[in-house]
Amino acid sequence: MRIPKPLILFIDAYDSFSNNIISLLETTLDVSVRTIKIDDPALATDEALHAELRHYVAVVCGPGPGHPEKNEDVGIVRKIWRLKEEQLLPVLGICLGFQSLCLEFGGKVQRLKGPQHGIIRRIRHVGERGKEGQQSIFGRVGEIHATLYQSLCVDIGQKESRSGMREVDISCKDLVPLAWAESRDSLHDDSGIEDDIVLVAARHKTKPFWALQYHPESICTNKESKKVIKNWFMQAQVWNRTRRQLPISRQGLTHGQYATRESLLSQYDQMLSQDRRSGSLSPSPKALRGNKNSVEVICHYRTIQFSTNLSIQDLVEAIQDMQQDHIILDSSNAYEKAVGTADVRGRYSIIGLDIAESTKFEYTTGSNKIAQVNVQRGSTTSQDTKSFGGIWSYLAQYLHAREVITGNGESPFWGGFMGYTTYELGLEGIDVKSESRKGGKHPRPDLCFAWVERSIVIDHVKNMIYVQQLAPRGKADDVNAWMDSLTTKLEAALQQTSPLPSKNEIRGSVISITTPTPSVYESKVLACQSSIRAGDSYELCLTSQTHITLSKTSSKSPSSWNLYKTLRHRQPAPFSSYLRLGAATLVSCSPERFLTWNSTGRCELRPMKGTVKKSPSVQTLSQATALLDIPKEKAENLMIVDLVRHDLHGVCGSGNVQVPRLMVVEEYKSVFQMISVVVGQIPPPFAPETRKYLSEEHIQDAERKRYTGLDVLAASLPPGSMTGAPKKRSCEILQEIEGGKERGLYSGVVGYVDVRGRGDWSVSIRCMFKWDDEDHTSAEGEESETWHVGAGGAVTALSTAVGEREEMETKLAGTLGLFR
């Protein structure tokens, strides 16, 4: 019989690092963690809370935005410190949890002179000296270097730490200080450290309460600090054995949940069984049945070799009508000279074919409806997403039912969904109300995916074109006929080159350009910093909007395709894209990959933070690397790496996320960018070694409910690099500071998820987009269209208003340069 692991309850204050702490606990200790939110209504009464706590060996009160004095920021945590003797159990507070403990027992919570978010500091602790220290949770612990994420700090009256400890202020007689971050240990003068000594660990003198202000789970906290977690748990268990009054209950269900969310596919499965039980009709099973139980669909393909650098634009023009809908994912820097040590050139370009005729899936936030639009058939059907368990469950199920296993092993994409999601779709996923979507006045799709059956993939490294079609195995003759005609066109296209549109044409069609007012942007940077100083955010990715109105009347007016051709020429980037999809058009030269995954469930995110403009004084990778090797830039990057790890842990589970590249600088056409690579492994539906013991039914059931890359995509939007941390609170603050303006496609993602279970998505930045419904005809009959260009950057406590404004302008300049 398997003995269940002891349970720890993690109380989550809506932080973006919570899952990293849970992973640290589950990989360091032999425990299993359940989690609740600080404001869980089911645990609002003392009885309910006490009944829940009986299941746990210990509690961890996590970090979070806000202030420990505010009930809404700490919620249940406060009740934990007030438990009566007979209800007591061991607790570890982290950061906000630490501040809350100290506040409860007489400490004063103050603002730091300089907030320290993503700053790594040497921690001095009692374990380094004295017998008493040896018996503390720091006993036998060596040198700790740890990441701090704090705007606030605690004063418990203990001022001096260097030459031994003094007695703690009488008002805090219950607290024992355990560790400090000291400014003399800081390695850099520009790290923003202004506070001499900051208390970073304490315990209660008589109750089983310990707390850490530093972040033991951060990727930049050293391994030595794991010993503190082990020591804490050992002391917690001793306390349970010797002092705990109520036995730990192993019976009954906990209200606390696993940190990993249920898979999208199993949510759908649950809806079906609920329907079956209640006797109601299961939601449109036919639409979702797909290939299953019918003829086998495969990816038919043909390979064409080419010898020279292939021009995607010529190829597209030769085979498609450029007025129609399009999806082109273009590695537009594929033939640039390799620059720097990290080769950031894209390898594949993917062109979705017959997009105008394909079925499009459209979803608008708040509508709870998914529309399937097929213009060719003149049909639109709309279904309630709630009855499928939500929009993502619907899409996961649709795709799952159309899985294909036979095709071209060389091609990263065989067919499936291609499209975009907006920033506002991401907001809905994290329960942030979008001001621009209030009152349901927004009919535009926040998600639009086309179902793509015919496509072309270009491998720029092997000089191969793959022409592909998803179709039943037996339809090879029809497929061949289509491929013959397409191949002829492609071969002709390889001989041609079309001219680039002239800049004058574009400039001549500009009616107006509204750019962000520099002083207003700078005041918004200061507003962000004021939220950071108050402890409400650690980093905020502030953005602004530029609007460009172009005449459509003149015969010279550039088409969106011509705008794209010009931009990709000026700003070649590995994740460029051109989309004309339903109501939206996107022209993008993004350097930032958001998320990619393969069919074995290996996911990779590449957060980008830290930007340096190329200039006569900064031309080489080593110059840029030196400029970015400062605490401010590294802190920005680190915060997003920790946030992205949390998002990934939420699907992949404890111990399944690694960071193979941390803060590496890459070179692009006009900027240098610092990136990190975070990798996660989606767990298989069942452990392969157990297969021989499982029934066929069990295996099928597990397969039907497994996690896929769509789970990771749904759990990670909006992209952390465009929000700041902690994500939810930061997005709420940004709603206010940005005036509730829609970001739209900017800050959203573009990409695909294919029938073989793979996906690749880029962050929509360095781009422009337009909505067809904003096209306008003036009283004089002049037709115009309006393009939106977003630009911004991460604001931290160490930012300067002018520096941030200049960074935003640098990013804007690439796109805006087309029109000026």
Ligand SMILES: C=C(O[C@@H]1C=C(C(=O)O)C=C[C@H]1O)C(=O)O
């Ligand atoms: C906000 C933008 O870019 C984001 C912010 C970056 C930064 O703060 O350094 C870098 C890349 C993007 O994640 C933008 O391009 O508008």
Ligand SMILES: NC(=O)CC[C@H](N)C(=O)O
């Ligand atoms: N990471 C945290 O828990 C931060 C706590 C608190 N909001 C602060 O900024 O100091």
